[in-house]
Amino acid sequence: SQQGEEDPQALSIQEGENATMNCSYKTSINNLQWYRQNSGRGLVHLILIRSNEREKHSGRLRVTLDTSKKSSSLLITASRAADTASYFCADRNSGNTPLVFGKGTRLSVIA
Amino acid sequence: DGGITQSPKYLFRKEGQNVTLSCEQNLNHDAMYWYRQDPGQGLRLIYYSQIVNDFQKGDIAEGYSVSREKKESFPLTVTSAQKNPTAFYLCASSMSTANNEQFFGPGTRLTVL
Numbered sequence: 001s002q003q004g005e006e007d008p009q010a011l012s013i014q015e016g017e018n019a020t021m022n023c024s025y026k027t028s029i030n031n032l033q034w035y036r037q038n039s040g041r042g043l044v045h046l047i048l049i050r051s052n053e054r055e056k057h058s059g060r061l062r063v064t065l066d067t068s069k070k071s072s073s074l075l076i077t078a079s080r081a082a083d084t085a086s087y088f089c090a091d092r093n094s095g096n097t098p099l100v101f102g103k104g105t106r107l108s109v110i111a
Numbered sequence: 112d113g114g115i116t117q118s119p120k121y122l123f124r125k126e127g128q129n130v131t132l133s134c135e136q137n138l139n140h141d142a143m144y145w146y147r148q149d150p151g152q153g154l155r156l157i158y159y160s161q162i163v164n165d166f167q168k169g170d171i172a173e174g175y176s177v178s179r180e181k182k183e184s185f186p187l188t189v190t191s192a193q194k195n196p197t198a199f200y201l202c203a204s205s206m207s208t209a210n211n212e213q214f215f216g217p218g219t220r221l222t223v224l
Contacts, residue, residue: 009151031211042115042201042215043154088153096209098144098169103153 003104004032004072004089012108018111021105023089025070030092033099034063034074037086046074048085081111114138117202117216124196124223126188130142132187132219134202142208143185147171148199157200160185161208189221197223 007022023032031050035043049065049072050057056063062075076083086106090099115136124130130146133141141162146154156169160179174193175181177184185204 033211038217040199040220042217043203043213044215045212048211090213098142098156098159098208099213100156101146101154103151 004091004100006087006089006102006105007074008105009103010106010108012110013079015079015081015109015111017072017078017079018075019079019083019107019109020073020075021087021107023072023074023102025072025091026070027070027093029065029067029070029072032072032091034058034061034072035088035090037088039085039102074108079107079109081109082103083107084109115202115204115214115216117200117219120217122219122221124221126223127191129188129190130221132189132200132202132221134185134187134216135183136185136204136214136216137183137205138214139182140204140206140214141182142205143179143186144203144205145169145175145177145187146201148201149208154201157187159208175189188214196221 004023033048034046037043047058049063060077065072086104088101088104090101118133144159145157155171158177160166176188200219203213205213
């Protein structure tokens with residue numbers, strides 16, 4: 001019951017560059033969330049964007065939502081080596097069910 | 112220091128043995144979850160509990176069992192019926208299943224020898 005699918009699967013950039021990763025959905029979006037996972041660790045919540053929002057910012061993170069294309073993008077500006085991690089999008093299939101996660105994008109930021 | 116803890120961090124088991132993974136939270140959350148993570152597979156839901164003494168199967172519940180006798184605790188037992196148990200197991204909690212943010216523990220890496 002995979003809800004979202006991230007793209008690309010892996011991304012490698014130089015420190016200081018921007019990183020963009022995308023999440024596409026098959027069904028309607030409820031409240032889409034982005035999480036980060038450092039290698040061998042648990043996930044950490046980054047940002048949530050509601051279905052009636054189009055853009056949201058949190059520090060160096062910018063999330064956009066396009067409900068007509070059933071997609072969301074996460075932009076990390078001025079990337080740092082510490083941003084190296086896997087990034088997942090997640091949403092619920094319906095209002096009162098657990099989150100369903102995509103397979104993630106592995107981001108490598110090279111110093 | 113509020114949070115969600117899992118133990119042990121690494122666990123080794125022989126084939127045919129049952130093993131129990133611990134998950135404890137002091138966030139006063141009603142809902143708790145167990146996910147399994149394999150390389151390239153993302154997170155897959157094993158079981159979840161919306162409230163004490165209640166739990167539901169997720170997408171891959173076969174070979175696993177859980178209990179929710181206390182609000183703070185949601186242990187997962189990997190039984191010998193689970194054919195491929197080697198994986199990284201993540202526990203999470205949230206105020207409710209309708210509440211949006213989930214908080215994750217650090218994970219337990221289970222290896223079957």
